[in-house]
Amino acid sequence: MEEEEAGILEAYELQFSDLMLLSSNKDSRPSFSSEEIERLESIARSVMENLGPTGPGLLTITGVPNASHLRRTLLPLARRLALLNSDHRKRLLKEHGLGSDVPLKNLDRTVSSFAMQLKYMQGVEITGGEASHEGGDNHNREQHYPAADELRDFQDSEFKNLSNSFKELGFCMIEVALRLARVCDRAIGGQELEQSLLESFTAKGRLIHYHSTLDNLILKEAAKRQQSTKRKATQHSIRNEQPHINGNEARSCENHSNLWQQWHYDYGIFTVLTAPYFILPCHKQTPRENGCFCRSCEQECPSPSGHTYLEIYDLNKNRIQKVRASPESFVVQVGEAADILSKGKLCASLHSVHRPVKVEDLSRETFVVFLQPAWNKTFSLADYPVRNFQSNCENYALCTEETSGKLAEELHKIVPPLGSRLKDGMTFAEFSKETTKQYYGGNGLQSKR
Template identity: 70%
Template sequence: MEEGAILKPYELRFSDLMRLSSDEVPSSLEEIERLESITRSVMENLGPTGPGLLAITGVPNASSLRRTLLPLARKLALLDTDDRKRVLKENGLGSDVPLKNLERTVSSFAMQLKYVQGVERTDNEASHDGDDSQNKEQYYHDVEMLGELQDSEFNNLRNSFKELGFCMMELGLCLARICDRVIGGQELEQSLLESCMAKGRLIHYHSTLDNLILKEAAKGKRSTKGRISNKSQKLHVSRVMEEFTGNKQTQRSGNEARSFGIHSNLWQQWHYDYGIFTVLTAPMFILPCHPLTTRVNGCFCISCEQECPSPCGHSYLQIFDPNKSRVIKVKTSPESFIVQVGESADILSKGNLRATLHSVCRPENLEELSRETFVVFLQPAWNKTLSLTDYPVQHLLTSGQCSGVCTEDSLGAEQELNKLTQLHKIVPPLSSRLKDGMTFAAFSRETTKQYYGGSGLQSNR
């Protein structure tokens, strides 16, 4: 199996997405032919012989929305527990990962997004929130070892989250409408609208340094009461930096030891999304301004950070291509959105769309680097019935392993076959999770159980 290949997804311009999804009749034969060509490319890339994803570019305001929201993921993840609970509550956010786990590789902050017209509702909802200004002083205290972080940074968190989320939901709806026209019927678009809502997640992928900071902050909180002194802060920071620098070589050796195997050294484990479409921003990579130093007062600076380009020039999102039996890393521009096909779209389209098996790898030897992204999961209604009538049987049996045309000779080595076997064990085949007539709710429960349940196969996600 070949690894290390780079994929630059097919790019669909926002203006063309709007034209293709509208009922407006093209003005010329030339325009008709151009749009038909684009439609074929869309279906080829989302279909069974393509990668199962594409990029949408030229979305208005995408750059400013992304730059406003994504840096808040790291700030939320590194907040003191009590402050984070308060900020999340004030902004109507929750978390779908155990934030008490200091070994977690991601922090995820989630909100249900309703299908509404425009973003006017965002402003209206915000205006009806209670005035918590009197409570802020009561709850606010120093973020231990990390210094003070002003509440003003999160003043527009709810609005930014919803505004970008609604934008991404519209992209998914328009793409569903295009696919329906080719496949026939309105199954995908209607399934999205009947669900009434989607889930948005603001995700921070932790650097090694982030985890050390969180652990040391937890130690400091247990050993002190109330506000901690500058002397204590300096001692905490000193320990973090000593552990961080002292363990760099050990961590690097560990990464190298774990690099064997397709599921190792990952920020997020291999999996399929089980909804219809997953819409993602291009990731943002962040380095602390002073990764190995402290400020004069002994505090480690988290509010002062810098965006940096991808160290390897790609997004660290990687997909598995069963047609060629290889792992491909996805490269896309910072201003674009990635749309991935989920298993429900695969099922509802009778195999005309192909779900994308994917994971997020992490860079080696860059322990200070974190990754931020925003994701919207578009899914059917919970009571939507999933039928297997006319669905390709071979799709039920696969779980990312190579197709029947792949042989040991074509893969080349026993080590590569071992990697494929490991992937097969990690990702349960669709046939083990889906039965004909099962509701989407039951399918999602069974999928979650098999990925994250008793066997713990995906415990590191």
């Protein structure tokens, strides 16, 4: 799956102001001219075309109030968190109600992810997610760091708005998703999508840092220095304290040379994510004693390729397309639950995140909110088009006989077909458990963080 094989997809842009008009109650709308009504109807058709079975399964939302400021405030913190000393990161994550659903002890990891549950039901108090396993260690480790108080003061000031920015941007994205669900429901008929989201009233937010090669070198150098400090302080062997990766961690964090994130379908209703924030250091970096880095190296840089490095596999064209989107936009992707609930009127997008081979020091930051139905939501396959159900599995076999056969065959090995994960009458909890099990192995249970 070489980069030159891919085409460029110019993501359809939906203005937030138009989303507001399309999702508003018709009785409360101002009097529109016939031209304005026709314009809005045309936009609604374009939305469904892009999210439907003949489209890419995604679009972008632009012009969301305060989104640009929140993006620039929150996203740079992803890299700083990822490269922090592990003990200080544990404390910060715990204090801000964040967890992690990747093994952060793996120094060769390609992704660092910091997660929180976001409750959006009206009248429910906003609460953070559970602390991760990284934040659950009560052992006092400050004995190894004489300047711990000074370091804590610095880091507290740097990350003081972490949880607030996380929640504010997350709820901004949730509003976008709820309004888009209403627009889709009106085009399909009924209220299935919006009602399913409201019944869930919980979404998962993730602040994600995609590591550059340099980032992994920094982590390893820092680990060596920490081990040396501990050795001097304790006069004991550190052999048993070195980073350890078990079989499950090694599998889940396997480093694919040209991918930051392996091919997959999201299995919720909508996934909303910021356009990525790229960092390309201007010189070789090493962390200072206070844990910070050269701030001039943390400024956002344009995408070297001009696209987001998010790539989709277009089943209609049997090819990869790289998504190009405005830096200030939200990208909304359709998940498999929306595909099922809409009876195929919406189509889930098969996607991955490509890793630039020629720009090894480039890191990628993004913030994602995953919206899903309630765990007890039951899926019915009645009236679900057989062709759509087969498109996730049998079309791969069909493609193997065509020009893109090698690519389709590879995807067939990576992505478990929908038919093997979904049965009529399954709850969303059962579907997500089976999906997770087939993608990652183990018992299929989802992280609660």
